[in-house]
Amino acid sequence: MSERTAVNETVAALLERSNALGSDPRNTNYAGGNTSAKGSATDPVTGEETELLWVKGSGGDLGTLEEKGLAVLRLDRVRALQDVYPGVEREDEMVAAFDYCLHGKGGAAPSIDTAMHALVDAEHVDHLHPDAGIALATAADGERLTRECFGEAVVWVPWRRPGFQLGLDIAEIKRENPGAIGCILGGHGITAWGETSQEAQENSLRIIREATEFIERTGTPEPFGAHDPARAALPEAERRAKASALFPVIRGLASTDTPMVGHFTDTEAVHEFLASEKLSTLADQGTSCPDHFLRTKVKPLVLDLPADASIEDSVARLKELHESYRADYTAYYERHADADSPAMRGADPAIVLIPGVGMFSFGADAQTARVAGEFYVNAINVMRGAEAISTYSPIEESEKFRIEYWALEEAKLQRKPKPKPLATRVALVTGGGSGIGKATAERLVAEGACVVIADLNLEGAEATAAELGGPDRAVALRADVSDEQAVVEAVAEAVLAFGGLDLIVNNAGLSLSKPLLETTAKDWDLQHDVMARGSFLVSRETARVMIDQAMGGDIIYISSKNSVFAGPNNIAYSATKADQAHQVRLLAAELGEHQIRVNGINPDGVVRGSGIFAGGWGASRAKVYGVEEEKLGEFYAQRTLLKREVLPANVANAVFALTAGDLSHTTGLHIPVDAGVAAAFLR
Template sequence: MTTPDELLARSHRLGADPRNTNYAGGNTSAKGSATDPVTGGDVELMWVKGSGGDLGTLKAAGLAVLRLDRVRALVDVYPGVEREDEMVAAFDYCLHGRGGAAPSIDTAMHALVDAAHVDHLHPDSGIAIATAADGPELTERIFGDRVVWVPWRRPGFQLGLDIAAIKKDHPRAIGCVLGGHGITAWGATSEECERNSLDIIRTAEAYIAAHGRPDPFGPVVHEPLPEEARRRRAAELFPVVRGLAGTDARQVGHYTATPEVLDFLSRAEHPRLAALGTSCPDHFLRTKVAPLVLDLPPDAPLADAVTRLRELHARYRDDYAAYYRRHATPDSPPMRGADPAIVLVPGVGMFSFGKDKQTARVAGEFYVNAINVMRGAEALSSYRPIDEAEKFRIEYWELEEAKLRRMPKPRPLAGRVALVTGGGSGIGAATARRLAAEGACVVVADRDLAAAEKVAAELGAAAHLRRDVAIAAGVDVTSEDQVQEAIRQAVLAFGGVDLVVNNAGLSLSRSLLETTLDDWDLQHDVMARGSFLVSRETARVLIDQDLGGDIVYISSKNSVFAGPNNVAYGAAKADQAHQVRLLAAELGAHGIRVNGVNPDGVVRGSGIFASGWGANRAAVYGVEEEKLGEFYAQRTLLKKEVLPEHVAAAVFALTSGDLSHTTGLHVPVDAGVAAAFLR
């Protein structure tokens, strides 16, 4: 096994266990030799996890490869701790070969330590020791001279020098605890390095378990709500909280109600500890320095909880702005936003937020890490994170700002949550795909849950993000209870809904005399009643969020055109078309835009046409069913067949922002049917 392969295997093992390090936290390295392609001689290299990425899924392309002689030579030109950030740019001149990841701020730690293999990790147990008030004494008591305490220092070149000196001065040491930060371990072989890392982590875990106080968060003051009541209250609060957290920039949400979160929020000490904030840089870069905590009991009336959340949010923004002013210097980056990333509600759980679902989920995971850290520190001592000024230096570090500037521009629907009914096939599936491709999180709702799950899985696989992109919801839109439950699923998955596509439909092609009352009721139930129910329930969420939003009806050319043998279908579509006008007039005051799309002749991939409508329409027009799409195309002005993707494109055009001042509009997507021109 090559040195890089050995490093990747070790990284994967360490990163697979959340006890060892948090998501995207820490880095690993290995030193070895390779052939210099220019001289043909051997050159000493270091492979180290680059900036970003996650140990558990690290690939070769995520490694930075550097010449050790060049990195070590930087010691001679190091300008001192006040200018240590300049050294990050110098790493680029130490790279070997082409490609590879950008070197991270921790590169010096790995290169300067005289060991072939180095691990820097952020385990909860290690950070508990690192953030304890008597961390140095605890480190000596737990590990003796095998692990050395390093006082807090911001990650960088000087920290690398400090740890290199510790390794040199303490020949028996296998690693160190970095105050307020994490651990670093080393070894002559990859196996020894991994063994030493796990030794430090497991020893800290065992010591906390054996010597820690059983109730470090104090007595229970508020029991969590029962599961169903907790889920219901979370769904009621989440849109409000998401709207508040999105005051400066729209956010996607994630809900966490794990035992450790609920237990923390039930205990007497959680307000004090939450106010102290997180400590490890990886934590507060994603969670902000402190969460917003609702200070009402779990059974407080909903209206009181909403009012208090609004008050606390206003105070949080004022406090965050004051924090920025206290520590900002003339060359500090501008304040990025004053809204909380973590909102804690006793008895209910945690709402976390980010620019997309993955970021929101990871922020929540990091706060769970922080809870574990606080539990360990309080069990042995008292929790004492790094001070506020140091947190600000990390949060508004120019190197972090430069990383943000390098990120790609958000896609048009980034931060938006879409609900598509009838999303399991045809126009609905095409619309779900387009909205997801443009950055939205999507709830694929369909009466056929298996079909919805297939589309949702496809969207997640395309983005390599599992449930962070799409979920499926089984729903019969004629059922008020099922519609309400589907909306709750959407809210609990992503925090709310921003974009609603009323697409669920069916059609029975029959003449007036052949149309039964059941035929009439079925089509009106699905399309008229169903659209009404979905619009009403999602409007509640949109209004609570106070972020505006879009409702789009997939109506039909037949809403304005009198075609043969479709009285029930055409009448139901006309009902939908007028709902667009009525709701546009009513919801505009809330910034909610309501528009419609009028397709025609969408045969290919259509569930309606495949279920018998196509055969019937083909018989009416006297053409073969497989040529029905061609027939529809030839009767249009453009002579082009309409596909589900064309309808999806119209939905995107209406919701992407370019038509921000348009509401009450019906967009024909029929390749030109003069008789259906709106007038």
């Protein structure tokens, strides 16, 4: 076997193992844990065989790990760091030293756990965060229970912050316990090893399986204590309605320091915890595994009201509890911060628990918010397991602070790319499945927004949402904007998708081109129902959400050049567009006190990609102007001052310009996007 083939097989086996372990949430949480393999390759400088370490780099996810996500280091140089290690008080310096151990360009940035993988004398090492393993790790008598569960096969390691010293500790344990397959890391997780990739994977799975079986076999049947019926889950329809009503308020509170996107979870595990006797005690103790509390904060905010509490009472109490939470978090920071600590990053909760309703989690984007919720479910599972076999005993608060405000964690945060202009903003685009709406959704997602695509044609909306990256970026729902109840329900569903709404694009529309004497009352009503009435209904319902959030927002009307231009054979459409245009002015005047800006865009001649033109409008207008339908776009372009055809993307660009921040003091404005139609100049 050639050297290159051997290296490829080593890396391929590592990636296969990593993906298999990381794809099962019972084994580890998203982006949690790391795996490694050791092997040899020729040093291109000396021509000598060199031992290498391939290890998952900082920030990667095992379930989706690719070769580019591996850090590659020279083992001799990493091991040589033991000779210059300055001690646990200065171990953070060792992370920078890893840069001098890289092989070639080194691949991904090495993580804090690199020393564990390099120093343990085994060809393959796994470090994971399984719920069952952390349950043992956080049990008050975890050391005794580890022996009882595994005998001599798995060794207990008292809590130590991840770093170079932990790597030294585990390496020593491996040397002193040659029959061991791994260890339980107090308060944290598990580490396993093997001489082949398959053996390491089997040992990891054995630890997880035996810990799970031990908890099931020896644990108490009601680890959370008695069930409180007053905090039990409401019927699904009722709890989703209550969640939708509360979510904007909660999101606004959670965004006091920094705007956040939300995620809603109402699984059985969440409701079991919310209705339990030990809810308050366990929630107040907070999470333990560093991967958990870095995303969930040290503890959640818990509403201390019964499930059937009114919306009004719940909102009032949430606001009180939020103030208390902020004061408590600030006190936590001040208890432990010193002169070298990073500045406090924000005092708002990342997890909010509402008995009877569910869990609301928050993050800088939809994926981060969703993952924060997943991590808290992991924490619930950990607490259940620890309480089943012992008493849940997480790491000390001071240790949590050392992790949360670790200089290395701060450096990782500083390396993140600058947020996109519309990051954290949640948009609703009506008629978003095609034409201007689709182009607008595409631009908003590209600029960092989460988008709810509402369309009468659900299939088209779903196709657009899938193209844009799926539920962490865009979701689809069917909406008939002319139906009041349908709009109410669509807005409620939109709120549940991402926690609230910030940017509304009233784009749904249609047109029938007929002269006055051929225009029926049905023609008139249809166009007014969809565009004038529809825009009014969507604006009214979404304004309620934005007012509850108290985060400001934008409402954009896609009106038309026809709102100010008197064209032939077009009375119903043009009158409707004039209605929309005046709604912009009226709502700008009314909603300004809530920091909600209302602006309009007046496109013209958007033929390509347009659902309206494809639906017969193009043929009608072509007939009016005496041109071939396929040349209608060219005809419109030639009558403009710029002689340019207007495309859906040009309208989307105007939506972005109005909402991305540079026009923060502009409201009540109409922007023509018509390539210059003098007759439609605004006066």
